Amino acid sequence: MLLPLYPLAGQEVVVSVSIRDGVTRGDEHFAALRADSALESYRGTLVSEPDRFDALWRAARAAVSVGMLEPDDDRSAEWYDLALDFADRAVSVEPDSAAGWQWRAIATGQKAMAVGPSRRVALSEQVRTYALRTLELDPGAAGAHHVLGQWHAEIQRLGGLTRFAAERLLGAATFREASWTEALRHLERAVELEPRAPIHRLALARLLVDRERPAEAIRQLRTGATLAPAEPTDPGHLEEIRDLLADLESGAR
Template sequence: MRARLAAVRPLAIALVLTAPLSAQASAAAHVAAGVAAVTARAPGRALAQFQAATALDPVNFQANWRAAMALIDLGQRTPDSVRSAPRDSLYAEAERYARRAVAASPDSADGHFALAVAVGRASLSAGKKARIRRAGVVRTEALRALSINPRHEGAYHVLGRWNAEVMRLSGFSRFVAKGFLGGAVLGRASWQEAVDDMQRAVQLNPRRITHRLDLAGIYADQKLYPAARAQLDTIARLPVVDYMDPIYKQDAARLLRSLGR
């Protein structure tokens, strides 16, 4: 009996020691399957895989930040102009995953990028003062991503949009926000920063439709219509790669028609 127990004990110890490694390996397999689903423009399938990975390994960085982005893709199916509790719930969940990703790997740019996007999206349903406070978080997280990876196209895109959205506010709204709602950081926004940041995103990934679409919108706001049309014409020739690209192409065609020739 003692001999049998002695033989079993090392096996039991080995199983205990290898169980976490097995879970991590399984989580990695789910992450890989999720990435493949993203490539196939299937964010619902991707999310299921990333969530399966976090169930096995809750602090898996890749699974958490990618789950956040999949949730954002799903939320974007409902336009920002439409009030939607289900969409807002997706964005709130995305923010939770992004915060877990940053906690798991604070020195990884993708986590800070995901958090910047998620906080911005989740702010749609917040009150005015909360939106202003969270606007500062969006900027801070995007800048943090760039401090880690100066070539992060997504972070440049976030900063470009941040500057543009602030500048699209009326002068009075910006004055009230800066003076009475704790939004001093909004004073750092400018149209030139919006252009520079979005141009940099396009330079880093010229085939990403969303970069060119938002750059065209910024040009149009500045009445730089030939530059806007050039971006929109390019979008018409680009292949569909990301989940939202078909919608972005429709938006680009609509904007081009509105600008005329």
């Protein structure tokens, strides 16, 4: 499950100069597409202020990025575990802040893709819960809309037997609520909220392909291909956008 890495608006807090400098350095590294350096800066801040909320959710974001950029699946899972630790701590520090819940949802979603089927089902249920909680706190959280859109889409993509097993044998009762309509609604909202995030347009385009709407997918991809990378995983998403666009355009000729 590809998931968004863009932070929520309005999550800054007032901190001391020394702590703020560490977070600022991390943000600079992140904007320069250096996820590993950003993570180290945030972790340095947390050494002296372990409950610093703005450093915790940013550390979760950076760890997710490092995991997504890691070619080895086992190593990726370790980074997602680290991201979950930071996100869980963020939620513990500020349980009514959307940023902690959003990165909890994202990190859990990434972790779900790195484990076996039965464990994946349990984690998928958590992903939905965390994303819904995020939207209760901030209906404009683009990352949570992306997560929910992907949740609906991935379940709809399951084969009939696999979905039956998940619902009946593994207890995934919420899987019955999945729909293409909700997948489209959430992913379109994510694009609307963060139009310059390549990952949202890529996910929406893939959904449109699934729904046999290639012309609309091509429009999303053409716009996505013009975007500049703003976060560490954006270059990879832009490459996927260009590859899918080339495939669709060749098929449309």
